[in-house]
Amino acid sequence: MKADLAACYGQEQLPRYTSYPTSPHFSDAVGSDGYARWLKAIPQHATASLYLHVPFCSSMSWSSGCRTTVANREEPIAVYEAALRCEVEFIARQLDRRMKVNHIHFGGGTPTIIAPESFTDLIGAIRRSFFVLPSAEIAVEIDPRTLTSPMIAALALGGVNRASLGVQSFDPVVHYAIKRVQSFDETAAAADNLRRAGISDLNFDLIYGLPHQTIASCLDTVRRCLELRPQRFAVFGYAHVPTFKKHQRNIEESWLPDGAERYNQACAIANALKESGYVQIGLDHFTLPTDDMATALREGRLHRNFQGYTTDDGAVLLGFGAGAVGQLPQGYVQNENQIDAYSDAIASGKLATAKGYALTEDDKLRAEIIERIMCDFSVDLGAVCARHGSRADAMLDSAPRLKELVSDGVVKLDGTSLQVAENSCLLVRSVAAAFDAHLDQSKRFHNRAI
CATH class of the missing domain: 1.10.10.920 (Arc Repressor Mutant, subunit A)
Incomplete structure (x- = not known):
């Protein structure tokens, strides 16, 4: 180019076009009553995907773009997990049946911040409320720095079969600039332990355009990740939006690479991954040729939703948790963003829908x-x-x-x-x-x- x-x-x-129209066009013209009607109208034969949002993490990276809150105590996380279980059961009652499910994704934040026994309870509630197909993909986003052996055991017990590990960069200069230090050894240990537990499908998330990042440091990160040979890579450009993410104001704009450097970093990462045998999937994903996503690309079955590129071809995505977005044939719905507002709605036996969009x-x-x-x-x-x-x-x-x-x-x-x-x-x-x-x-x- x-x-x-x-x-x-x-x-x-x-x-990023993970939906169309995009979320800035959602409004309170679609609320809980509209969502309830849309749920009742889902065809009996339809299969759903589930997204569960866990907006907590143990520490806040200055570069984070997630809707998340730092949690230093177990109580608010436990209360939130209980609200998630209630919402799962409430939505299932609206459907008036155990709807089939072929994809489940836990996002955040850091979903594995939930206590292992609570995660087991949450998976149990999902399986009681929905018919999770034996072939279902159950994926969870993980911060390798905080992953424990009991949590890995809970993930395996719950049937999790795909894990997305946040890597971003292994450059220590970048780490200190964004207040997020993560060693290669921590990442390697998490990958090895997950695989030992039978969770063998691993995704690594990389970021370019971070403070003080260079082409050389990007390529060094890729080289080290390739030693661990994950099935998929997702490669995103850092989104600097300090107007909306106040913690990003700790990052000086002068630390950020300019547009040409960002472009060169993105190209360098893409070329290195393709030269190592990975197939480029759309804008920002790379997979091994044997991966389901590569097959879907070859067969024209690749799709895109709020989790990015996916093999999921369903028309129903049910979102659970604060700020979670759902998609139905009629349009989009989004829950209350604030944790307290979301929890209060669920505690009062209501849908937590705050806004949406009718297509x-x-x-x-x-x-x-x-x-x-x-x-x-x-x-x-x-x-x-x-x-x-x-x-x-x-x-x-x-x-x-x-x-x-x-x-x-x-x-x-x-x-x-x-x-x-x-x-x-x-x-x-x-x-x-x-x-x-x-x-x-x-x-x-x-x-x-x-």
């Missing part, structure tokens, strides 16, 4: 176009529009930004077939944004494209 294109498009503030037919059409671009780097606009009873020429007319992308060589357009140029894959969010009818209203909420 030309450096000037990376500089031009890479500086745009754009969504229009145009939203559904654009959502499919954007998802295919983000997943496949291409889309047959004619085929997608036809499925939605629309015309490709009308969609192209409504995407004036596309002309500039074609002119700059970022996109190739052959009739109604769109392809992101091979050397412009890191600009895929810019291509997706060309079809975002809501973008101008939400740019200030997003991080730059690269």
Whole structure:
């Protein structure tokens, strides 16, 4: 890619498109009553995915972008876990059946901050309330620095079969700049112990664009991670949004690499992983060729939701916990963000829904176009529009930004077939944004494209 294109498009503030429309467009026009109706309307044969948000961690990294709270006592975590169990049981009663579940994801924060016995109780409540399929993927996000042997035993007992380990960087200069020190040995021990317990599918999360980070330190982190050979890598750009994340104000902007350096770091990591045999999945994931996600990519079955790229093709994602987002055929819902407000709603026997978004037919059409671009780097606009009873020429007319992308060589357009140029894959969010009818209203909420 030309450096000037990376500089031009890479500086745009754009969504990650884990949903469309994106969360800044959610409003209280959709509340608990609307969510209850949507739950009742879920078809009997539908299968669900579950997301459980645990907004606690043992310490706060200055670079964190998560909705999380530092917890120094066990009591608030135990109270919150009890609220999660109640919400799981309450939603199941709304459904009036044990709905089949094929994906469960525990996110945060640090979900493994829950006491092992409480985690076992929570998994038990899920299995009583839903029919978790034997083939279900059960994934949990883990901070390797705080993972204990009793917690690993609880994860294995609960049927967890995938773990995402936060790595970010092994550069000590970066560690001290973001107030998060994590050694390679801690990470290796966590990976080894999880595998010994039978949790063999491991994901590593890396970040570029951190304070004082360099291409050399990025590549050193990759080299050391490759010694542990995880099944998947997720590689994200650091999002510096001190307006919304006050703890990020501890990071001086002068410590951050500029746009060109961020781009070069992202390319260096991607090239190193591909040279080591990993397959690039969309914008920011890399997997071994035998991984289910690589198979889904080859077969055109890759999808994208609030957890990023996924093999999950279901239309129902139920979110549990403070700030958790759910997705149903009718639209999106989001729980109360504040832990107290969320817990109070659940304690009073109510849905904790604070806001949401009801999809229009145009939203559904654009959502499919954007998802295919983000997943496949291409889309047959004619085929997608036809499925939605629309015309490709009308969609192209409504995407004036596309002309500039074609002119700059970022996109190739052959009739109604769109392809992101091979050397412009890191600009895929810019291509997706060309079809975002809501973008101008939400740019200030997003991080730059690269």
